[in-house]
Amino acid sequence: MIVAGDGAFLDSTGASLGLRAESNRLNQMLVHLRRVMVDVAVIGAGQTKYGNHQLGLKGMWAEAAENAFASVDQNFDPRQVDEAFIGSVAFGGGQLGNTAALLTEHSGMEGVAVRRVENACASSGFALRDAWMAIKSGQADIVVAGGIEKMNDLSPERKRFWLGVSGDTEWERLAGLTFPGTYALMARRHFHEHQSSHDDLVHISVKNHKHGFENQQAHLRKQVSFEKAAGGFMVADPLTLYDCCPTSDGASCVILAADHVVRQFTDDPVWVRSSGAGSDRLALHDRPSITQLVATQKASKSAYSAAGITARDVDLAEVHDCFTIAEMIATEDLGFADSGQGGIFARNGEGIRNEGSVCLNPSGGLKSKGHPLGATGTGQAVEVFKQLRGSVESERQVRDAEIGLTHNVGGSGATCAVHIFGRDRNE
Numbered sequence: 265m266i267v268a269g270d271g272a273f274l275d276s277t278g279a280s281l282g283l284r285a286e287s288n289r290l291n292q293m294l295v296h297l298r299r300v301m302v303d304v305a306v307i308g309a310g311q312t313k314y315g316n317h318q319l320g321l322k323g324m325w326a327e328a329a330e331n332a333f334a335s336v337d338q339n340f341d342p343r344q345v346d347e348a349f350i351g352s353v354a355f356g357g358g359q360l361g362n363t364a365a366l367l368t369e370h371s372g373m374e375g376v377a378v379r380r381v382e383n384a385c386a387s388s389g390f391a392l393r394d395a396w397m398a399i400k401s402g403q404a405d406i407v408v409a410g411g412i413e414k415m416n417d418l419s420p421e422r423k424r425f426w427l428g429v430s431g432d433t434e435w436e437r438l439a440g441l442t443f444p445g446t447y448a449l450m451a452r453r454h455f456h457e458h459q460s461s462h463d464d465l466v467h468i469s470v471k472n473h474k475h476g477f478e479n480q481q482a483h484l485r486k487q488v489s490f491e492k493a494a495g496g497f498m499v500a501d502p503l504t505l506y507d508c509c510p511t512s513d514g515a516s517c518v519i520l521a522a523d524h525v526v527r528q529f530t531d532d533p534v535w536v537r538s539s540g541a542g543s544d545r546l547a548l549h550d551r552p553s554i555t556q557l558v559a560t561q562k563a564s565k566s567a568y569s570a571a572g573i574t575a576r577d578v579d580l581a582e583v584h585d586c587f588t589i590a591e592m593i594a595t596e597d598l599g600f601a602d603s604g605q606g607g608i609f610a611r612n613g614e615g616i617r618n619e620g621s622v623c624l625n626p627s628g629g630l631k632s633k634g635h636p637l638g639a640t641g642t643g644q645a646v647e648v649f650k651q652l653r654g655s656v657e658s659e660r661q662v663r664d665a666e667i668g669l670t671h672n673v674g675g676s677g678a679t680c681a682v683h684i685f686g687r688d689r690n691e
Contacts, residue, residue, distance in 0.1 A: 266620075267682075270464060274417035276360070279282055280540055281529075282524075283329075285308075291488075291590055296418075296658070301685040302327070302400060302402060302522050302523055302524070302685060303393065303522075303523040303524045303535060303689050303690065304396050304399045304400060304520055304521070304522065304523070304536045305439065305511060305521055305523065305534060305536065306331045306338075306518055306519065306520060306534045306535075306645065306649045306685070307337075307519050307520070307521045307522065307526060307529045307530050307533055307535035308329025308333060308334075308335040308336035308340065308518070308519040308530075308661075309329075309332050309335060309519065309645060309646040309649040309650070310328055310329070310330070310332035310333070310334065310335050310516070310517055310518065310530075310641075310646060311328050311331060311332075311442060311481060311514065311515060311516035311517065311642075311646045312324050312327050312328050312331075312481075312513075312514050312515050312516075313480070313481045313482075314481060314482065314483040314512040314513070314514035314577045314633055314634030314635075314636055314639075314643070315395070315483040315512055315513065315514070315576040315634060316372035316416045316512075316513060317414070317416070317513035317514070319334065319513075320365070320414060321358065321359060321367065321412060321414055322366065322367065322370045322525030323400055324412060324414070324514065324578055325350075325367040325370060325371060325412050325515045325517075326371050326612045327371050327515065327530045328410065328412070328514075328516055328517040328639075329342070329371035329372075329373075329408075329410070329517045330371070330442075330515070332408075332518065332519055332620045333519070335344075336367060336519065336529050337529060337530040337531065337532065338530065338532060340370035340519070340529060341372075342371060342373045342587060342596050343372065343442075344406050344485035345371070345376050345406050345407065345408050345519075346376070346403075346404035346405055346407060347374050347376060347377045347393075347395070347398050347403075347404045347407045347408075348364065348368050348373060348376050348377070348378040348379075348395075348407065348409070348410070348597065348600070349378070349379060349380065349391035349395050349398075349407070349408070349409050349410075349690055350363065350367055350368075350378065350379075350380055350381065350388070350391060350408075350409075350410045350411060350412065350638075351366040351380070351381045351382070351383070351386075351388030351389070351390065351391035351395040351409075351410070351411035351412075351638040351639070351642065352364075352380055352381075352382065352387055352388075352411060352412050352413060352638035353382060353384060353385075353413060353426070353429070353430070353637045353638050354382070354638075355379075355389060355413050355414060355415050355424075355426050355486060355637060355638075356414065356415070356417065356418050356422065356426060358414065358567075362380075362589045363412075364380040365378055367410075367412065369686060371600050372409065372643075374409075376450070379383075380491045381394060381636075382590050383674045383679050383681075384430035384637070384674030384675040384679060385430065385584070385586065385635070385637050385638075385640060385672070385673060385674050386584075386641060386672045386674035386679045386680060386681055387637065387638040387641065387674070388409065388410060388411025388516065388638055388639060388640065388641035388642040388643070388672070389574050389640075389641025389642070389644075389670065389672025389674075389680075389681030389683075390541065390641070390643055390672075390679070390681050391409045391410065391411060391641065391642065392409040392518060392539070392641055392645055392670075392681065393539045393681050393683070395407040395408065395518075395520050395539055396409075396520060396536050396539045396571075396683075397539070399485060399520055399521070399522045404422070404522075405416060405521065405522045405524075406519065406520070406521050406522075406525065407519075407520045408518070408519055408520075408640050409517075409518045409520060409645075410515065410517035410518065410639075410642050411513075411515065411516050411636075411638040411639035411640065411641055411642045411643065412514070412515040412636070412638055412639050413512075413513065413514065413636035413638040413639050414446060414495040414513050414565050414635045414636075415512060415513055415636060415637070416509050416511060416512070416530075417512050423511060424442070427442075427511075428442060429463055429465070430442065430674060430675035430676075430678075431446065431546070431547075431675055431676060432546045434550075434585065435547050435549065436548070442500065442588070442661070443470060443586070443587075443675075443676065444499045444500035444508060444598065445500045446504055446676045447498035447500075447503060447587040447589050447590060447637045447676065448499075448501060448502060448589075448675075449546070449548060449554060450555060450589055450593065451502055451503060451587075451589040452501075452502065452553050453554050453555050454555045454589065454592070454606075454607075455502070455591065455595050457555055457604065458604035458605075458606075458607065459607075460592070460604075460606065460607030460608075461607065461609070462494070464500045464592060464594070464606070464607035464608075464610045464611050465502075465503075465588035465589060465592060465610070465612055466493045466494045466506070466588075467490075467610040467613070468508060468585065468591050468592060468610050468615070468631075469488060469493045469506045469588050469631060470487075470488055470489070470490055470493055471610075471613070471615055471616055471624070471625075472488055472585060472591075472628050472629045472631040472632045473487055473488040473493075473506075473628065473632050474485065474616075475617060475625055475626050475627065475629070475632065475633070475660065476566070476627065476628020476631070476632025476633050477628070477632070478503075478657060478659050478660040479627050479628050479632070479660060480657065481627070481633065482516075482627065482628045482632050482633040482634065483512045483531065483632070483633060483634030484631075484632045484633075484634070485632075488506060492506070493506035493527040494506075495575070498525055500543050503587060503588070503589070504669070506588075507587055507588040507589070508586075508587055508631075509585065509586050509587070509629075509630040509631050509634065509635040510634055510635065511635070512634030512635055512636045514634060514636035514643065515636070515637055515639050515641045516639045516640075516642040516643035516645075516646050517646075518642045518645045518646060518649070520536065521533075521683040523689070526609065530630070530688050532653060534648070534649050534652045534653060534685050534686070534687065535684060535685065535686050535687070535688065535689045535690070536574075536684070536685055537571040537667075537682045537684045537685060537686045537689070537690050538566075538567045538568075538569075538570035538571035538575075538683070538690075539567060539681070539682075539683050539684075540562070540563040540565070540566030540567030540568075540570065540681070540682045541562075541563050541566070541572075541680065541681045541682070542558065542559040542560065542561070542562025542563040542566070542679075542680050542685075543559050543562075543679050543680070543681075544557065544558040544559040544677055544679075545678065545679060546675070546676075546678045548676060551622045552645045552675040555593060555604075556593060556596065556597055556603070556668075557593060557594070557597050557673065557677035557680065558677075559673070559677055559678065559679055559680035560594060560597035560598065560671065560673065560677065560680045560682070561597050562623075562680075563671075563681060563682040564597065564598050564599065564669075564682045565673070566667075566682075567682040567683065567684050568599075568684070569686075570690075571684040571686070571690060572669065572690060573684065574599065575598060575599030575600050576599075576668045577667050578622050578667050578668070578684075579622065579623065579662060579664070579666055579667050580622065580623040580624075580626055580648065580662045580665050580668045580669070581598065581600070581621070581622060581623070581624055581625075581669040581670070582625060582627060582629070582644035582645075582647050582648060582653055582668070582669070582670045582671065583595070583598070583624050583625055584630065584671050584672055584673040584680075585629040585630050586635055586639070586673070587626060587632050588628050588631065591615075591624065591629065591672065592609075592610055593606060594617070594671055594673075595609050595610070595614075595624070596608075598669070598682075600614070600615075600621070600624070601611050601614070608687065617660065617662055618662065618663050621643055623662045623665075626647065626651060626656075626660060626662055627643075627647040633647075640672060641670065641672035641681060642647040643648065644670040644672060645670050645683065646673075648668035648669070648670055648685050649685070650664055651665050651668060652666070652668055652685060652687055653661070653685070666686060666687050666688070667685070667686045667687075668684075669682065669683065669684055669685070669686065670682065670683045670685070
């Protein structure tokens with residue numbers, strides 16, 4: 265055997281054995297296998313309190329990021345972050361360009377590869393999915409996903425304008441349809457098709473206020489009686505004030521790590537067992553049904569399959585309840601209740617913490633915890649992370665929780681991201 269001038273091995277006939285090419289192929293296969301097999305965990309998570317903040321974008325993000333960094337069991341240096349994805353609608357237009365670079369600059373991650381993710385109210389749910397995919401692909405080891413929104417420094421007229429930007433502009437917004445009006449149409453249709461009623465929605469409101477009352481990070485920390493919620497100020501018939509989430513300021517931050525570096529930071533990770541996403545037609549009138557969200561069905565089906573579980577295995581779920589009807593429909597689309605049975609599910613108290621079959625919105629949900637648009641998706645992940653680690657206030661801990669789910673919807677359901685979290689890795 266001789267060596268050719270280019271370093272390739274030749275046999276006695278002069279034919280190249282192609283060892284170098286074969287070695288390259290083997291290396292590529294190993295890289296591919298690593299990307300396929302890598303698992304992703306949450307090693308830290310934090311947020312601000314939701315509500316009316318004196319802090320601006322930079323201050324809120326710095327607080328949420330610092331809380332996330334401090335939650336990592338071992339000392340965490342933000343300079344270890346490879347990439348960051350920050351969800352934001354840029355409500356009010358205060359910082360439309362380069363939002364993410366501005367925020368990472370003010371949280372010790374200066375110079376990190378970063379981008380803003382916009383997908384309406386599902387912005388940080390998709391930022392979380394992007395972060396998960398960056399690690400899953402083998403391109404990064406430590407990635408931050410977060411979200412932020414400053415909503416309460418605008419006039420009521422400007423708020424109404426920005427709250428409508430995620431709907432269909434041509435046929436919904438210009439015709440005067442608001443988001444409460446959009447979900448009111450969905451509620452009326454559900455009542456008609458499935459014999460549900462506003463009382464079913466009231467049960468959801470009372471439950472979420474009960475859960476949120478004990479959450480120190482919640483915007484609306486007050487319990488509400490059935491009678492008071494049922495007789496609230498009418499916003500868009502049949503939805504009253506107690507069917508609608510508040511307008512909130514806030515920020516949230518989650519730190520993800522690849523399995524081969526997790527133990528450098530914690531012996532108690534929460535694994536992201538799967539990520540699913542879906543989309544649907546934007547305008548209600550273009551959908552074959554307005555009593556179900558196809559995007560949620562697609563996203564949850566994908567997430568359940570990848571995690572190797574069913575809806576029955578979920579112990580707690582942070583569900584996108586911008587309006588109470590949204591939670592009722594989500595219980596059906598996510599598989600917690602049969603189609604058309606979401607009202608009965610709520611009526612029977614199935615979502616109440618440590619009383620029902622699955623705890624829905626242990627944080628209080630968007631209804632009570634609050635809904636700073638871009639911060640909601642990763643804020644849901646903060647709650648699941650703390651619940652699965654047993655680090656929430658003792659009075660609101662979901663008992664024996666092993667598997668959690670987050671469900672983050674954009675607008676009236678055109679986009680959706682669903683994530684499954686577990687104490688154990690996928691088998």
